Amino acid sequence: MSIQSVATRPFSGQKPGTSGLRKKVSVFRQPHYLENFVQSIFDTVPELRGGTLVLGGDGRYYNRVAVQTILRMAAANGVAQVLVGQGGLLSTPAVSCVIRTRGATGGIVLSASHNPGGPDEDFGIKYNVSNGGPAPEKITEAIHARTEAIEVYRTVDAAELDLDTLGSTELAGMSVEVIDPVADYAALMEKLFDFGAIRALFASGFRMRFDAMNAITGPYAHEILEGRLGAPAGTVVRGTPLEDFGGAHPDPNLVHAHDLVELMMGAGAPDFGAASDGDGDRNMILGRGFYVTPSDSLAVLAANATLIPAYAGGLKGVARSMPTSMAVDRVAAALGLNCYETPTGWKFFGNLLDAGCITFCGEESFGTGSDHVREKDGLWAVLAWLNVLAVRREPLADIVRAHWASYGRNVYTRHDYEGIDSAVADELMADLRASLQSLPGCVLDGLSVTSADDFTYTDPVDGSVSRKQGVRVAFSDDSRIVYRLSGTGTQGATLRVYIERHEADADKHGLDPQQALAALIVLADRIAGITSRTGRPAPDVIT
Numbered sequence: 288m289s290i291q292s293v294a295t296r297p298f299s300g301q302k303p304g305t306s307g308l309r310k311k312v313s314v315f316r317q318p319h320y321l322e323n324f325v326q327s328i329f330d331t332v333p334e335l336r337g338g339t340l341v342l343g344g345d346g347r348y349y350n351r352v353a354v355q356t357i358l359r360m361a362a363a364n365g366v367a368q369v370l371v372g373q374g375g376l377l378s379t380p381a382v383s384c385v386i387r388t389r390g391a392t393g394g395i396v397l398s399a400s401h402n403p404g405g406p407d408e409d410f411g412i413k414y415n416v417s418n419g420g421p422a423p424e425k426i427t428e429a430i431h432a433r434t435e436a437i438e439v440y441r442t443v444d445a446a447e448l449d450l451d452t453l454g455s456t457e458l459a460g461m462s463v464e465v466i467d468p469v470a471d472y473a474a475l476m477e478k479l480f481d482f483g484a485i486r487a488l489f490a491s492g493f494r495m496r497f498d499a500m501n502a503i504t505g506p507y508a509h510e511i512l513e514g515r516l517g518a519p520a521g522t523v524v525r526g527t528p529l530e531d532f533g534g535a536h537p538d539p540n541l542v543h544a545h546d547l548v549e550l551m552m553g554a555g556a557p558d559f560g561a562a563s564d565g566d567g568d569r570n571m572i573l574g575r576g577f578y579v580t581p582s583d584s585l586a587v588l589a590a591n592a593t594l595i596p597a598y599a600g601g602l603k604g605v606a607r608s609m610p611t612s613m614a615v616d617r618v619a620a621a622l623g624l625n626c627y628e629t630p631t632g633w634k635f636f637g638n639l640l641d642a643g644c645i646t647f648c649g650e651e652s653f654g655t656g657s658d659h660v661r662e663k664d665g666l667w668a669v670l671a672w673l674n675v676l677a678v679r680r681e682p683l684a685d686i687v688r689a690h691w692a693s694y695g696r697n698v699y700t701r702h703d704y705e706g707i708d709s710a711v712a713d714e715l716m717a718d719l720r721a722s723l724q725s726l727p728g729c730v731l732d733g734l735s736v737t738s739a740d741d742f743t744y745t746d747p748v749d750g751s752v753s754r755k756q757g758v759r760v761a762f763s764d765d766s767r768i769v770y771r772l773s774g775t776g777t778q779g780a781t782l783r784v785y786i787e788r789h790e791a792d793a794d795k796h797g798l799d800p801q802q803a804l805a806a807l808i809v810l811a812d813r814i815a816g817i818t819s820r821t822g823r824p825a826p827d828v829i830t
């Protein structure tokens with residue numbers, strides 16, 4: 288079969304954001320658009336020639352088309368072997384797992400994560416490196432630079448491959464193995480957690496609901512929770528991946544997983560509730576009548592890690608993204624562990640995990656994970672909680688309240704203003720940055736500013752520096768406000784405002800965070816002029 292070289296011209300804006308290149312399907316469908324980006328990956332990562340590539344996605348609209356295109360291009364670019372998930376499916380943590388267990392050169396994840404899917408919605412593509420994690424900035428920058436100069440891409444003229452039958456086949460001299468998307472991942476989970484204890488928990492009458500949000504975790508959750516752990520059939524809902532996620536927004540938070548939230552807050556709620564996002568790397572955790580913030584989830588899991596077999600020897604250290612609440616810092620201090628603060632995005636945890644500096648890490652954006660893979664992992668977090676619950680046999684809410692009683696509560700909220708005008712958002716951030724020098728020492732609404740800066744991260748392992756990672760303003764009472772613009776959206780700009788205050792007084796731990804943080808919320812608007820600049824009286828999403 289002959290290799291074709293197709294002449295092409297660069298598209299502007301093929302710049303990976305916080306997690307890969309995400310655009311509307313209509314953008315990806317332009318002739319040569321996907322091909323240009325994929326060829327730029329092959330041009331930037333020469334080891335893929337003769338190497339093994341893992342390929343799969345969250346099953347959203349355009350997933351199957353993209354898988355076929357990438358397979359043909361991989362063959363033309365000399366890839367020796369592709370491991371592709373059956374049906375073109377693989378969750379993001381499963382890609383990471385398969386890259387590691389099979390010793391692959393890298394992987395391509397097709398997903399726009401929690402963004403809606405469908406012909407008029409979003410698609411995305413991300414390259415992961417040989418440790419299983421998202422490519423670091425120097426590689427994503429090189430891929431982007433390549434997209435700006437590309438003149439030709441390579442492909443072969445071949446019929447579509449059958450992606451639905453397990454087993455090995457061949458495409459223009461390249462071996463293609465269609466793998467069970469769940470098997471390697473489920474085997475890894477079984478090694479980490481005490482499945483016997485969790486099985487006994489379910490056998491004792493413990494009830495949960497897992498909302499797969501019509502997205503990728505359905506098959507994983509059916510197999511692991513109902514199949515291997517004996518949770519009753521029906522525990523997993525919306526468990527079949529749909530190309531448009533049933534028209535829903537596959538984002539496991541209080542707004543988009545409302546049915547689950549309503550169930551867990553209502554009479555007769557089960558003991559435990561959880562949800563995961565489009566590509567399976569996010570998690571939301573709920574107890575009966577109780578919501579656990581992702582920041583608290585990381586802190587509580589860190590404090591209870593030794594109850595889980597894989598972490599029984601203790602943690603090497605922990606890390607959180609900068610806007611994530613500082614709850615885990617307090618656990619680290621109590622346990623004598625190093626705690627690292629990284630920019631937003633899982634790629635920044637990779638070096639710390641590889642170097643053995645940390646075992647657990649997390650983000651406020653419903654991301655939690657460990658050194659078992661190099662992506663955040665939604666089902667891992669659910670199983671970690673189940674393992675802790677199986678050992679402690681206490682209601683989830685009691686465990687978190689007891690945690691607050693010993694460490695204090697880092698009361699936390701994130702306010703998102705979505706789809707605002709990009710020019711307005713850029714100006715808001717620029718003015719905020721310009722005001723930073725004058726803020727320290729100011730007393731605002733009775734709160735004195737102790738520091739104000741734009742977060743710069745120096746990677747302790749390779750020394751690489753990432754600047755302009757978010758504006759943070761800290762106050763003398765241990766409270767802080769963080770502002771940054773989203774790097775995953777596909778329309779206009781999204782402003783994220785993160786607000787946090789440490790509350791030592793246990794009598795106040797039961798307050799609604801929106802009330803407990805009311806003064807800071809007003810101040811956050813005043814410092815940045817959000818309402819006056821955007822015309823938005825309130826955020827679109829509060830988590």
Ligand code: VG1
Nearest residue numbers: 305306400632633650652773774775
């Ligand atoms: C968001 C989150 C960030 C997360 C990223 C990818 O990025 O804030 O914490 O790592 O999404 O998650 P941003 O730039 O929009 O704030 V996922 O599940 O979309 O891969």
Ligand code: CO
Nearest residue numbers: 400564566568
């Ligand atoms: Co995701």
